[in-house]
Amino acid sequence: MNKAFCINEDRVADVRKLMKSDKIMNDLAATFKALGDLTRSKIVFALSKKVLCVGEIAALLNISQSAVSHQLRVLRDMKLVRSRKEGQVTYYSLDDIHINFLLKECFRHVME
Amino acid sequence: MNKAFCINEDRVADVRKLMKSDKIMNDLAATFKALGDLTRSKIVFALSKKVLCVGEIAALLNISQSAVSHQLRVLRDMKLVRSRKEGQVTYYSLDDIHINFLLKECFRHVME
DNA sequence: TTATCATATGAACATATACTCATATATAAC
DNA sequence: GTTATATATGAGTATATGTTCATATGATAA
Numbered sequence: 001m002n003k004a005f006c007i008n009e010d011r012v013a014d015v016r017k018l019m020k021s022d023k024i025m026n027d028l029a030a031t032f033k034a035l036g037d038l039t040r041s042k043i044v045f046a047l048s049k050k051v052l053c054v055g056e057i058a059a060l061l062n063i064s065q066s067a068v069s070h071q072l073r074v075l076r077d078m079k080l081v082r083s084r085k086e087g088q089v090t091y092y093s094l095d096d097i098h099i100n101f102l103l104k105e106c107f108r109h110v111m112e
Numbered sequence: 113m114n115k116a117f118c119i120n121e122d123r124v125a126d127v128r129k130l131m132k133s134d135k136i137m138n139d140l141a142a143t144f145k146a147l148g149d150l151t152r153s154k155i156v157f158a159l160s161k162k163v164l165c166v167g168e169i170a171a172l173l174n175i176s177q178s179a180v181s182h183q184l185r186v187l188r189d190m191k192l193v194r195s196r197k198e199g200q201v202t203y204y205s206l207d208d209i210h211i212n213f214l215l216k217e218c219f220r221h222v223m224e
Numbered sequence: 225t226t227a228t229c230a231t232a233t234g235a236a237c238a239t240a241t242a243c244t245c246a247t248a249t250a251t252a253a254c
Numbered sequence: 255g256t257t258a259t260a261t262a263t264g265a266g267t268a269t270a271t272g273t274t275c276a277t278a279t280g281a282t283a284a
Contacts, residue, residue, distance in 0.1 A: 004167040004171075004229075004230070005229070005230090006165055006167045006168070006200070006201045006229080006230065007165075007167045007168050007171050008168065011162060011164070011168060012164075012168050012171050012172050014161075014162065015158050015161050015162050015164065015172055016172055018161045019154070019157070019158065019172075020157070020219075024219075024222060024223075025150060025153060025154055025157065026150060027222040028153050028157075028215075028218055028219065028222050029147070029148055029149055029150045029152075029153040030148070031148075031218055031221060031222055032144050032145075032147035032148035032153060032218060033144075033145070033148025033149065034148070035141070035144035035148070036141055036142070036143075036144035036145025036146070036147070036148035037141055037145065037241090037242075038137060038138060038141045039242080039243095040141075041137060041140050041141040041144060042131070042137055045131070045132070045137070045140075046127050046131065049126075049127050049130045050123060050126065050127050052123070052124075052127065053118055053119075053260080053261090054260070054261060054262090055116040055118045055119045055259095055260070055261085056118070056119050056120065056123060056124050059116075059119050059124050060124050060127055060128055060131075063243090064243080064244075064245095065260080065261070065262095066243085066244070066245080066246095066261090066262085066263085067242075067243060067244080068261095069261060069262055069263075070242075070243080070262085070263080071242080072261095072262090073262080073263085074242095079221075085250095085251095085261095087251065087252070087260090088118070088250075088251045088252065088259060088260045088261080089118045089251095089259095089260065089261090090260075090261060090262095096221065096224070098217055098220050098221040098224070099221065101217045101220075102214065102217045102218055102221065103140075105210055105213045105214045105217055106140055106143055106144060106214060107132075107136075107140065108210050108213075109143060109191075109208070109210040109211065109214065110136060110139040110140050110143055111136075112208070112210070116259075116260070117259070117260090118259080118260065149271085149272075151272080151273095165230080165231095166230070166231060166232090167229095167230070167231085175273090176273080176274070176275095177230080177231070177232095178231090178232085178233085178273080178274070178275080178276095179272075179273060179274080180231095181231060181232055181233075182232085182233080182272075182273080183272080184231095184232090185232080185233085197231095197280095197281095199230090199281065199282070200229060200230045200231080200280075200281050200282065201229095201230065201231090202230075202231065202232095
């Protein structure tokens with residue numbers, strides 16, 4: 001990790017000035033990480049199509065209710081989904097419209 | 113995982129029809145996962161500002177050359193960054209413009 | 225050739241994580 | 255009250271992952 005000759009200090013300094021705070025970068029990475037699991041990305045995609053309760057998500061993805069609940073917690077913590085309780089049933093939906101845009105942009109990358 | 117009363121079969125069937133293939137969903141999740149690490153998201157963000165060689169990235173983020181190389185491989189595999197070799201020096205840049213949009217959308221979500 | 229520089233990579237290790245299982249909580253019906 | 259339903263959660267476990275260290279590869283210079 002010694003300073004190498006190939007390093008242009010000015011260029012590095014330029015970029016360093018533009019870097020966001022560690023808190024913001026942490027949140028950014030954590031948001032991507034929350035979406036970076038097959039089960040969770042399927043849940044988020046499904047919720048981008050329709051509001052669903054926990055049992056419906058489990059049935060749709062053919063996984064256990066417990067697994068769904070655990071993953072919904074991760075998504076809730078990152079404010080990617082929100083819940084609304086009606087009696088015994090808890091319905092989940094995307095937290096905001098940006099999540100939809102995020103999905104769409106990523107699909108665009110994957111498709112090309 | 114028995115069928116629960118709360119499940120509306122028609123609603124579940126509707127969403128199931130809209131679900132993408134496992135291959136596509138896998139690629140989607142893998143792309144998010146590649147961005148879902150603090151080191152890698154910092155690298156991608158830096159590259160969205162300027163083309164940089166491996167040593168410059170290591171200097172900028174204050175981490176070892178080896179760690180950077182390992183993470184660049186992950187990003188290359190997911191086609192998030194591309195490399196161009198000039199003599200001994202390898203310069204990295206974002207692979208396509210969608211990556212920039214992805215970053216921007218995620219920042220929007222994190223900022224609000 | 226030999227030496228140096230820039231980068232890549234394999235192995236090892238410590239941490240993180242996604243699931244299962246069992247159980248807790250909360251609501252509704254009886 | 256009891257029972258059933260829907261969801262949440264803690265513990266345990268097997269797998270995945272990010273780093274370090276050592277070394278390999280490849281290019282340039284002497």
